Amino acid sequence: MEKHILFIDDSPTIRSSVSFCLRNAGYKVTEAIDGEDGLQKMESMKEEGQSLSLIITDINMPRMDGITFISKVKETEFKFVPILVLTTEAEESLIKKGREAGAAGWLLKPFQPEQLLWAVKKVVWSK
């Protein structure tokens, strides 16, 4: 089955490049512009009965930041979906916060497409 990834980032450039890279690798991608938008997208996925294999999110975003977003996800039925954080933040305490909120992994920008796909494969079953 096609793996569905929700990608959240406020930068259009990053959104388009990451989505391109993921789609190219055969994943289905839904984009969201911030945490709030991400939660809404997940709400409609739930209504449409779509599955979700992975969430990739930025940290610094308007309206709702990544950490808050992660903890909100953990309150939904998508709580067991792995979440990767893709950000420029490398601060130890922030990473710790993210982990405590339930992030599965941390990826630092800038990154190579291979690195991204490699990381995705670490948390998503693929054939």
Added chain:
Amino acid sequence: MSEQDETLEIFFSETEDLLKLAEESLLALESTPESTSDIEQLFRSMHTIKSGSAMVGFMSISEYAHLVENLLERLRAHKLTVTNTLITFLLGSIDFIRSMVDRVSQGEAEADPGDLNERKDQVRRYLGVDAISTPEEGPEPPAKEAPKESIEKFTFYEINLKFRKDLFYSGQDPLLILSGFAELGEFVRVVPDLSELPDFANFCMHDLYISWQIIIKTNKSYEDLENVLIFVKDDNDVHIEDITNRYREGIDIELADKKLGEVLLENGRITEEDLTSALKKQKMLGEILVDDGKIRAEDLKEAVTSQEESRTVYRKTTIRVDVEKVDSLINLGEELGIGLSRLQSFFEKHTAPVEMEITEELEDILKVNQEFQEQVARVRMFPLEGTFRRFQRMARDLAFQQNKQIKVISTGLDTEMDKEVIEHIADPLKHLVRNCVDHGIETEEERQAKGKPPAGVIEFKAYQRGGRIFIEIRDDGRGLDLIGIQKKAIKLGWIEPDQVVSKEILLGFICKPGFSTSSQVTELSGRGVGMDVVKTQLDQLGGTIDINTKKDQGTTFTLCLPLISALMEVLHVTAQGTSLLVPLQAIVGTEKFKKERIKGFGAHERVYSFRGDYIPLVNITEILNLDTTSANGNSSALVFVDTGSKAFGIPVDEVLEPKQIIVKSLETNYRSVKGLAGATILGDGSVSLVLDLLGLEEIFFKNSFKGDAAHESEEEDESG
């Protein structure tokens, strides 16, 4: 391009720092060779240099650093000792790495190939100290091909994975990680640790209880393996350790203590059949000695004969007695006891100073009589050996008929039981053994498909615990079909289709009459056919059965039986004025009733704080429909019991003394009543009822899942 330059800059400055650190550690080691922290530091530095240089494409540096790292690994594992020569050598290595880094920073090649190879050989010579002593390690490749060979050489790693219990909440999947490792090499051994697994009642499906130990044979690097753990290594207890030294020539030298057959079996060199048939060919000690000419065949014969004679003599010291004679002795002892008790209570009521001596004498006689009764009862005890042997044989025959392979293990053969009980458990045991072989154990092909050894295992085990005998029959077959049982229970209307029912309750169903009569169940194997018969027979013996099953791992039936069928130790209590006897072996404590310790929930449920736990209270007067004019009001004491599966408290008016009684069956004298094991005549001639705690438990707990309605209807049944 600029980004790459930046990365290079970072690499140069980082490497310089690391080399400095490594130097410091080496110098510190020179003065304190035992310092593990310095060895660790040194190792980490070299490790980082190796991976960093590979990342930026300086493969020569990386390969050289890798070799040095291997050397340090040995140091770390105490396979090498710190000597001045070694430190000098390592300092030289650091200088060499620095020179290579300097060269590349100036845009030159990392090293002159000849020089590099020579340097590598030097390291390898250190590493090779071991190789020389064990030439079997395979011909060392010629120096020129060496670099490639050494990197592609297989390494054995031990990977220990102990994840956080809440791993699933971070979206991680341990299976994904295991399969990540599987892609990198060949699993030599995978051992899951299930010790943390709680019992079913406490099991939470969102928690992870299993940890793993993996031994993997791979030509991939340590980092490749570590990369699998990239997202879990920080906050989980996961380690990868190079254990190649232990696996010299690919064999775990820790296997040295194991039996040869086991080792070969584990390596997959031989099958279990090969092993069994080879073992069968083994000669007996006597034969070998004869063959070797150490003893003559006559000597052997003589020794065997005298051994047999001795055994015959031993047998001759036992006598055969008609069971009836023993039984009448038991009855007489019982009568005597009752008579004495009556005398005793008579004297207690009419105590006069002169009679004191008589009372004391009487007490002594009572004690002697008690001892007498116990000893007579023991005459009836037999070891279970014969019974077990019989079923071992039966299991083998049955399996043979069905072309199944089995191995039967029996333990606790010398456990003794009342002859009558032994006789009566033969039937239930037969049934259980049949179930195990027919339905539990799979065919050879099925087992192989599941990755199990071709021969199924059936284990008979007997042991005594407390005042009871336990007999376990365990198989490692397919386990009971819980889903099938549930479907059947729904069909029978015992549960609602959408009802969530615990495994225990489901297993309880198969023992209920009416469950297994349908032919449909017989077709779908492993559903505990005829278990109700087994249960009834055990009930009659005052025994219980406990079932534990796990899909594809097998089923264990545990029979719990009274040691002596006739004698029972009880505690005499009164509840609502009724004289009752509680089996002593189940009592964990008694306590004064304290109202404030009670906590109520639901309509009928009440729990009581006892030794830090909340234990449910079972109102026996209500269950047994005794006269409950004042409900629980005047209960002044509590008796706490543990039936093995449940602990609960029984409110009583008064706790009197412990007694040893002979239980008279209610069934033969009246009719069977659930919750009561029987009755007895006490010393004062009054009748007292013996509680059947498991029956009470069943009435009170097992029906409560249906809610209060079922609970009450059950009570009505009892009263009606």
